[in-house]
Amino acid sequence: MASIDTDLLHFGDDRSQDRGAINTPVYRASLFSFKTYQDFLAARLEGTNSFVYSRVSNPTRATLEAKIAHLERADHAIAFSSGMAAISTSLISLLKHGDHLLVAMCCYGPTRQVCDTLLKNMGVEVEYFDSDESPDLSHRIKSNTRVIYLESPGTLTFQIQDLRAVARLARENNIYTIIDNTWATPIYQQPITLGIDVVVHTGTKYFGGHSDVVAGLLACNSELYRRIQPFAEVLGAALSPDDAYLLTRGLRTLGVRLAQQSKNALKLAQWLKSRPEVRFVYHPDMPDFPSYDLAHSQMRGSSGLFAFSLHQPAPLEAQYALVNALNYFSIGVSWGGYESLILPVGESYRDVPVVRKSMGIEDEMYRVSVGLEDIDDLIEDMEKGFAARAEALSSHEVSLTGVDL
Ligand SMILES: Cc1ncc(COP(=O)(O)O)c(C=O)c1O
Incomplete structure (x- = not known):
């Protein structure tokens, strides 16, 4: 495997397409058309592996998603129109009425708002924990605990949660783990390699890097992708091709x-x-x-x-x-x-x-x-x-x- 610096430049770029264009162009197309109805049906069957409608998949976004999945050592990534869209989609996809959610107290304020309003209204029981408890959260686990949400480091006082310990406990109890990895980026922390299931980011920060784009990313394995992607598709906060281009450009540096x-x-x-x-x-x-x-x-x-x-x-x-x-x-x-x-x-x-x-x-x-x-x-x-x-x-x-x- 190439080093992460080399991958930032080259991974996921298919230069055999688009007349050899060095960067995947901005595909500003809301839909993709087909010569025959049979081709159209075949493309629809392929889902996000082909391009039919840009809320679902788009080539400019696909380049970005391939890069993020690889950097986070995940099978798949999804690009959203904001970090909050990535965060709320991940939570909504994995939780239902009657479930118990554990959240790191140091999480980003609007994430807390999603938990205390949207998720509580859905009938999810929300409980917060201090980062110091993270080496052993067993006293907080209930029979209905389904998700543990982390943000490490937090972004005000930079509290750290013990990712390996939380991931181990979660796996023993069939609980999904999600982490906001924005501060460290995959250059400094790859939570999936430590056992975490889902990584979310606001791409608005270091990925974009030039304070000119609002974006979000999510990365996970194939099983969870099959659960989360349909929600991402219908909740509809897909990243625009123009902003996907800016993020890919940001990633290169x-x-x-x-x-x-x-x-x-x-x-x-x-x-x-x-x-x-x-x-x-x-x-x-x-x-x-x-x-x-x-x-x-x-x-x-x-x-x-x-x-x-x-x-x-x-x-x-x-x-x-x-x-x-x-x-x-x-x-x-x-x-x-x-x-x-x-x-x-x-x-x-x-x-x-x-x-x-x-x-x-x-x-x-x-x-x-x-x-x-x-x-x-x-x-x-x-x-x-x-x-x-x-x-x-x-x-x-x-x-x-x-x-x-
Ligand atoms: C740690 C963290 N997570 C998530 C978000 C939300 O990202 P966005 O503003 O792109 O929705 C922010 C925004 O500042 C953040 O600081």
Whole structure:
């Protein structure tokens, strides 16, 4: 088998088609036509192996799906119009009324929303667990437990679940496992090789890599594909050929982008750790990270998204001053693009204290997505942010003194 970097470039490209075009073209066709009715019937019998109607299958999307399946060491992949479409389709396909679902508490907020609304309305019993419980979840398993949903690392405080242990327990109890593998990407973590059944991604992050596409992916074995694909087809959130093209293009440079972003993120994390204001750096590759050993036992590297908290939380206006002073870190949601981003996340889950506590969210905390800029420029930028925070803090103290007087 070729190395993953070579596969990112070449796997799944059939250059004997399309007059030798080096990239699979954008097949902007809602349907495919046939010379004879017999050919049409034969194509329909082949299902997703042939092209009849683009909600079901499309050549541009098929190239992307072949690449993702291979990278995730799965038999099949399905490309969706968003990460949430991949996540909700996987859950809806594998759960029914009366089933019990276990979900990692650190999952992405809208995933939690799907569980607490859509799935509960369907009659699914939803229960959350802390990542620390993942080495032995047996006390949570019931006779009707059908799915365990993981997100490792989580994307706020980067909690890690023990994938091998969860997969082993699930298999012993005929339970399906699903993981959101967006943070690590298959370059750093291949959950199917650790026994997990279904991998989901938002392709909006590192796969696309240029903050210009919203997409989702799902990868699994043939048995589960036969269960999930018909739901994907009728729920209808298929990725458009144009966006499938962008994702395939993004994948070709995923290896070099991630290597640079990973290096930049670690350097920034180390610099932050040396700052007196910083209390903790939440980065799975820092030796004092609580699940460092577990992370290293199941991942080959770390991507560019991490968080840090500060001693003595500053009032919100000083926190805003820090992020407002930055030139290269834009303020915005999402992550995984070429550009650096920052968000103050200390106010997250104030309304759901059990999640806030489980995720260890602190009052002054920032999440950064480190991009491809020169790391010295990023550090200099962050220095400006700390200076602006200090200035805002001192003027806040002056104004408080004024109030006291
Ligand atoms: C970890 C994670 N999973 C899933 C999603 C949802 O992806 P999308 O926005 O493509 O629907 C996101 C989006 O930010 C995410 O961060």
